[in-house]
Amino acid sequence: LQMFVLKKIINLICPTVLHSMKYFYTASSQVPNLPEFVAVGLVDGAQIVYYDSNTQRAQPKQDWMVNVTAEDPQYWERETGSLLRSQQAYIKNIETAKQRFNQTGGVHIAQKMYGCEWDDETGDVNGFDQQGYDGEDFIVLDLKTLTWIAPKPQAVLTKQNWEEKRAELEMYKNYLTQICIDWLKKYVDYGRSTLLRKELPSVSLLQKTPSSPVTCQASGFYPNKIMLFWTRDGEDLYEDVDHGEILHNHDGTFQKSVDLHVSSVKPEDWGRYSCVFQLSGVEEDIVTKLDPKVIKTNWGKTEIKRYGGGKDIDLTIPIVAVVAVIAVLLIAGIGFAVYKKKQGEELKSISPWHFLAFTF
Incomplete structure (x- = not known):
């Protein structure tokens, strides 16, 4: 902590x-x-x-x-x-x-x-x-x-x-x-x-199948000076985590994702995990709890948790629409x-x- x-x-x-x-x-x-x-x-x-x-x-x-x-x-x-x-x-x-x-x-x-x-x-x-x-x-x-x-x-x-x-x-x-x-x-x-504006993103939790990693995706932020990471009980998590690169969106903003491998996580422990987004110069973090109710999936009814006026993200993680x-x-x-x-x-x-x- x-x-x-x-x-x-x-x-x-x-x-x-x-x-x-x-x-x-x-x-x-x-x-x-x-x-x-x-x-x-x-x-x-x-x-x-x-x-x-x-x-x-x-x-x-x-x-x-x-x-x-x-x-x-x-x-x-x-x-x-x-x-x-x-x-x-x-x-x-x-x-x-x-x-x-x-x-x-x-x-x-x-x-x-x-x-x-x-x-x-x-x-x-x-x-x-x-x-x-x-x-x-x-x-x-x-x-x-x-x-x-x-x-x-x-x-x-x-x-x-x-x-x-x-x-x-x-x-x-x-x-x-x-x-x-x-x-x-x-x-x-x-x-x-x-160039010096600050835009907060939409943050979504995505999962293709029940056995797939849970992807935390932040899209629509600017500038690209950010940190996106998983925590467990408030501590940074380094194991079972894969970081994606920061990519361009078609509107000049950016997106980034970070995967959490949940196959070894007990269902009763999911609440201990959170995805944290930090934008340089912005005091408040965006914290998204690992909650099955907000995960967008390919096998059932889905929801999305939105923040900062960003845009909703399609079910399938999009290929970046670069300029x-x-x-x-x-x-x-x-x-x-x-x-x-x-x-x-x-x-x-x-x-x-x-x-x-x-x-x-």
Whole structure:
């Protein structure tokens, strides 16, 4: 009980305040109904911009992104031009990779992800840059040593070429740890009402069959800085528990589930178990007792226990309806990197898309 109370106090006094900006690029060849090049940007998990090779226009995906244009009227024109150049570079990367892997035709995908993180409580910052080909890591930036890691022999030549550009690597480090962070702070400020909002979820207990685990599912919460866990007599439970990952909902909120294996739990002991949901910065927890009367099942009349204005959850645990373009980016299973450059200019003229698009 003391550990439970201590964890709650720490969560309230020192909530997680990690903000992130991530950009995803996908170049593809011979993939039906998919543009050759797609780019999206996300801040704290919310999509802020979209571009593809069919429209060839960078488009805002949040109403508050109009603030960028108010400060810089040429913002979207400049972004479009930059993305058009990176589109050409990344399509070329596929052809280079095909040669390296001795491939001819067929479906191939090159993906890139880069960005930065900022903890507004401690001031700590971090940058990252990954790149992949056909669903496997191709090359990754080690920001601490400012070197490239090449897990594939076919990427060694790329590693050597990029590491020779030492001055540009230093500029890129400056981008990831300073310029990217400055833009992240700008976006968080622009979208404060959206990005800093707090939404409580619906919490449901689900069970497919009498012998299946009982799933505690929380859906509709925002942000994704949460804890969801089972307790027994108020103590955290670690045995017979399986945690799922935090996933996106179609409306920009999140969902997460945690399973409790009840096959060894005596019926008279069910009341000792509870599922606890905690949202960072919110004092009151959502506690759901392990009660057969509120479990949604596949074999009889069901009920649902709702909290915080969230939406009811279907009987069968849903496949997450991720924003369509993000789903596109997960075709090969991994998100990856981009290269960016510029230093010594005013922040206003250096947007997140202004980079040097290195080719393989």
